[in-house]
Structure formats: C-alpha cells, structure tokens
Amino acid sequence: MSMATTIKSEFERLRNTEVWRTIFRSGSGASNLHRAQAVQQNIFLHLFSVKVRSRALEFSPTWYLGALTLSTFFILIATGILLMFYYHPSVPQAYADMKDLQFVVASGVFLRNLHRWSAHAMVFLVFAHMFKVFYRGAYRPPRQFNWVVGVFLLLLTLLLSYTGYLLPWDQLAFWAVTVGSNIAKAVPFMGKQIRFLMLGGNEVNANALLRFYVLHCVILPLAAILMVGVHFWRIRKDGGLYVPEKKKL
Amino acid sequence: MTDDPKMQAEVQSDVRKNPRRIAFILRRTSPHVKTQDDTRVMTYPTALSRFVIALEVAFVLLVWISLLANAPLEGIADPMHTPNPAKAPWYFLGLQELLHYFPPMVAGVLVPGLVVGALIVIPYFNINIEGESLWARDRKRRLLVLGVVLAAFCVFLLVFDVIVALVPTILIGGLMLWSARFSAESPKLFQRWLSSKPLSFWIMSWFLVELTVLTVVGTFFRGPGWSWVLPWKS
Numbered sequence: 001m002s003m004a005t006t007i008k009s010e011f012e013r014l015r016n017t018e019v020w021r022t023i024f025r026s027g028s029g030a031s032n033l034h035r036a037q038a039v040q041q042n043i044f045l046h047l048f049s050v051k052v053r054s055r056a057l058e059f060s061p062t063w064y065l066g067a068l069t070l071s072t073f074f075i076l077i078a079t080g081i082l083l084m085f086y087y088h089p090s091v092p093q094a095y096a097d098m099k100d101l102q103f104v105v106a107s108g109v110f111l112r113n114l115h116r117w118s119a120h121a122m123v124f125l126v127f128a129h130m131f132k133v134f135y136r137g138a139y140r141p142p143r144q145f146n147w148v149v150g151v152f153l154l155l156l157t158l159l160l161s162y163t164g165y166l167l168p169w170d171q172l173a174f175w176a177v178t179v180g181s182n183i184a185k186a187v188p189f190m191g192k193q194i195r196f197l198m199l200g201g202n203e204v205n206a207n208a209l210l211r212f213y214v215l216h217c218v219i220l221p222l223a224a225i226l227m228v229g230v231h232f233w234r235i236r237k238d239g240g241l242y243v244p245e246k247k248k249l
Numbered sequence: 250m251t252d253d254p255k256m257q258a259e260v261q262s263d264v265r266k267n268p269r270r271i272a273f274i275l276r277r278t279s280p281h282v283k284t285q286d287d288t289r290v291m292t293y294p295t296a297l298s299r300f301v302i303a304l305e306v307a308f309v310l311l312v313w314i315s316l317l318a319n320a321p322l323e324g325i326a327d328p329m330h331t332p333n334p335a336k337a338p339w340y341f342l343g344l345q346e347l348l349h350y351f352p353p354m355v356a357g358v359l360v361p362g363l364v365v366g367a368l369i370v371i372p373y374f375n376i377n378i379e380g381e382s383l384w385a386r387d388r389k390r391r392l393l394v395l396g397v398v399l400a401a402f403c404v405f406l407l408v409f410d411v412i413v414a415l416v417p418t419i420l421i422g423g424l425m426l427w428s429a430r431f432s433a434e435s436p437k438l439f440q441r442w443l444s445s446k447p448l449s450f451w452i453m454s455w456f457l458v459e460l461t462v463l464t465v466v467g468t469f470f471r472g473p474g475w476s477w478v479l480p481w482k483s
Binding site: 131 | 287289291292293294296297300304306308311312314316318321322324327328330331332336337338341344345348353354365369371372380450453460
C-alpha cells in the first residue's frame with residue numbers, strides 16, 4: 001500500500017471512532033447529505049448555507065476581497081496574540097519591548113512585520129471590498145442591513161488600526177495619535193471631554209497607552225468578531241452572495 | 250398577526266391538549282431568493298476550500314512582504330520634540346490634507362461624519378436601488394441643476410484654495426455632464442456605458458477618486474510645514 005492510501009485509510013478509521021463521532025456528528029461518508037451536515041452541525045460553519053451558487057464562487061463577481069479581508073484578520077489575531085506575550089503597555093517599557101522584538105526575541109522582527117503589514121493590507125482590503133460591493137449593486141434589497149453592518153466593520157477596522165498605531169510608543173506612534181486626538185477636540189461642545197475620555201488625560205501619555213492597549217487587544221477585536229459573525233449570518237439570511245440575475249437570451 | 254378569528258394562532262404550550270401547530274407564511278419576510286436554473290455547489294468542501302486558498306495566498310504574500318521590508322520604528326516617543334511634519338496613519342492622511350485647508354470642526358468632524366452618514370444611507374434610497382440612468386428622465390432640468398451645483402462647489406473649493414480636491418471634482422463632474430450627450434443608442438460601447446450610470450455611481454466615483462488623490466498627496470507629496478515635496482527628491 002502506498003503512503004497516501006495508508007494515510008487516507010487511517011484517517012477514515014479515525015473518523016469512525018466513537019470520540020470523533022461525538023465531536024463531528026456527520027461521521028464519515030462523502031454523500032451530499034454528509035457534506036450538508038458537516039456545515040449544518042458545526043457551530044462556526046452553520047453561519048453559512050450548505051449550498052452556494054457556483055456563479056458566486058467565480059473570481060470576477062467578488063475578486064475574493066471579503067475572503068482576503070477575513071484572511072488578514074485571522075493572521076492579525078494569530079500574530080497579535082504572539083506579540084502580546086512580549087509586550088507591556090507601560091512607559092517606557094513598551095518601547096523597550098519593541099527593541100527586544102528587534103534584537104532578542106527569535107523571529108521578533110518578522111512577527112512584528114507580519115502584524116503591521118497585515119494591518120495595512122486589511123484596511124486597504126476593507127475599502128476595496130466596500131467599493132466592489134457598491135459597484136456591483138450588492139447593497140440593494142434585501143441586503144441593505146448587511147451593507148450597514150459592513151460600514152460599521154470599516155469603522156471598527158480603522159479604530160483597530162489606529163489604536164494599534166500607538167502601541168510601539170515611538171515618535172511615529174506618539175505624534176500620529178497626537179494629530180488624531182487633536183481632531184477629537186474640534187467636536188462642538190464636548191470635544192475636550194471626548195479627548196479626555198479617549199486618552200485618560202489631556203495629552204498622549206501612559207494612561208492613553210493603557211487605554212489604547214485595552215481597546216486594541218480586547219474590546220475592539222471582540223466587537224469585530226461579533227460583527228463579522230453577524231455579517232456572515234446575514235449573507236445566508238439575505239439569500240446568499242449576490243449574483244446578478246441571468247439575462248434571458 | 251391577523252385579527253381574523255379563523256386565523257388565531259395557537260398559544261397553548263401543552264401538546265397533549267393542543268397537538269396542532271400553525272405555521273404563518275408571511276409575505277416579504279423571506280429573502281428574495283430567485284430560484285432560477287442556477288447551479289449550486291456544496292459549501293463544504295467547494296466554497297470552504299476556495300476560502301482556504303484565499304487565506305494561503307494572502308498569507309504567502311504577506312510573509313514575503315514581511316521578509317523583505319521591516320516595519321518602521323523610530324526613536325522613543327518624546328513629547329518635547331515634534332517631528333515636522335507630524336503625520337497620522339496613511340488612511341487618515343486624506344483628512345489631514347483637508348485639515349490643511351479647513352478648520353478642524355469642518356475637516357475633522359463634519360466631513361467624516363457626513364461620509365459615514367452617507368455610506369450608511371446608500372441602500373435606503375430608492376434612487377440607488379433602481380439604478381436608473383441619471384439622464385433617463387428630465388434630462389434638461391437635471392443637467393441645469395447638476396451643472397449649477399457642480400459650478401458652485403468648484404467655486405467654493407477655489408475660494409478655499411483646495412486645488413487638490415478641485416481637480417478630481419472637475420474630472421468626474423465633467424465626465425458626468427458630458428455623459429448627458431449619450432444615450433443607449435450611442436455608437437460606442439463606452440458612451441453607452443457612461444450614459445447608463447445613475448447619480449449614485451457618479452457620487453461614489455467622485456468619493457473614490459477624492460479619497461485616493463487626497464491620501465496619495467498627503468502620504469507622498471507633503472513635507473515640512475505641510476509644503477509640497479516630491480517623494481523621489483528626499
């Protein structure tokens with residue numbers, strides 16, 4: 001028996017064990033019923049319908065921009081958790097941790113690079129996704145609300161990126177956030193109060209770093225995950241990915 | 250729910266006493282799925298494996314970029330030493346460019362607020378949903394109204410010296426007014442395509458071009474004191 005068939009039969013045996021079948025109730029088998037159950041009986045996958053229009057999976061309607069955005073989000077969660085092991089949200093330790101990532105931690109530079117470039121990529125992809133959806137007219141009924149959810153996801157993405165920008169505590173981070181938080185001051189009547197709430201003080205200091213850290217690592221990611229869940233669930237509820245009706249020839 | 254006594258919903262919860270259940274099929278609550286002759290494939294494995302490929306492509310590209318280019322890291326934050334220029338992250342540089350011309354109340358609060366508001370209401374306007382050509386009806390009146398609005402807006406930008414925003418406005422606005430010359434019977438495909446576009450298309454395209462131009466200018470062409478610089482002459 002070749003290696004491949006051995007692995008395949010071993011995997012088949014594994015899928016028929018009692019433990020496996022308590023986790024994945026659909027069991028082994030390659031019928032469409034099994035495949036439907038694999039989606040329907042999985043807490044994460046059951047957000048999606050069990051069948052999709054094959055036209056929706058072609059490249060040109062979506063350019064896979066939504067899938068690519070989700071991909072960068074996954075990469076950001078994975079690298080972000082690893083970065084948290086090496087980071088203290090305090091002054092001046094935060095900057096020292098950047099230097100440690102650069103010179104002490106194995107592959108620390110690569111880890112930080114991957115997180116940073118993925119973040120830029122995600123902001124770009126979210127914008128691209130939005131414009132693509134608009135130009136295809138995929139926001140039209142019954143998908144109005146999912147467009148609104150998408151706009152909130154755009155704002156969450158910008159906030160995630162912006163709060164993360166401060167964390168290295170270098171000159172670039174400090175002054176970028178100073179420029180941004182000065183804009184908050186211009187809000188009529190309560191600008192100063194908003195800025196105080198945002199920074200935990202009247203200027204960007206250690207309190208601001210801690211607030212941005214908690215927002216960046218806890219509150220905003222949880223909000224984003226929740227909204228992404230709603231976004232996907234609504235795709236199914238609104239009749240699947242949008243494809244224009246076929247013109248009758 | 251209905252007030253028709255024959256159509257009262259059963260509210261008893263004891264199935265032994267009331268074994269009947271009623272399902273209400275209400276109109277307009279289900280997604281408008283058109284069951285045409287579309288072929289369908291299974292989500293698992295077909296769609297899911299497509300997603301995994303997208304994930305792998307994104308991952309491979311980003312790993313390559315991360316191996317080739319390092320994330321910037323400057324000296325430790327120093328409140329006493331302001332860099333010139335102090336720049337926000339790139340996706341906010343369009344706004345920062347506007348801050349150069351308008352007070353913070355306008356560029357930092359009003360404009361982003363209006364943009365977010367406008368994005369949210371897009372699907373709730375009938376005009377966006379029907380996607381009817383801008384010039385399908387009232388051609389002359391619309392041409393007049395849009396021409397006046399566009400001219401007024403250009404004068405406004407000129408008064409505030411916002412040349413950076415003026416150029417895309419003239420380009421897209423001019424293209425929009427020019428497209429009134431064409432109809433579905435025009436000889437060239439490009440002309441027919443232009444004439445078929447609704448107003449929302451023109452507004453969104455204007456927004457896209459403005460966003461791109463302002464961001465690129467703010468990122469690459471602004472130096473000390475927010476003066477013009479050329480990125481290749483550092």
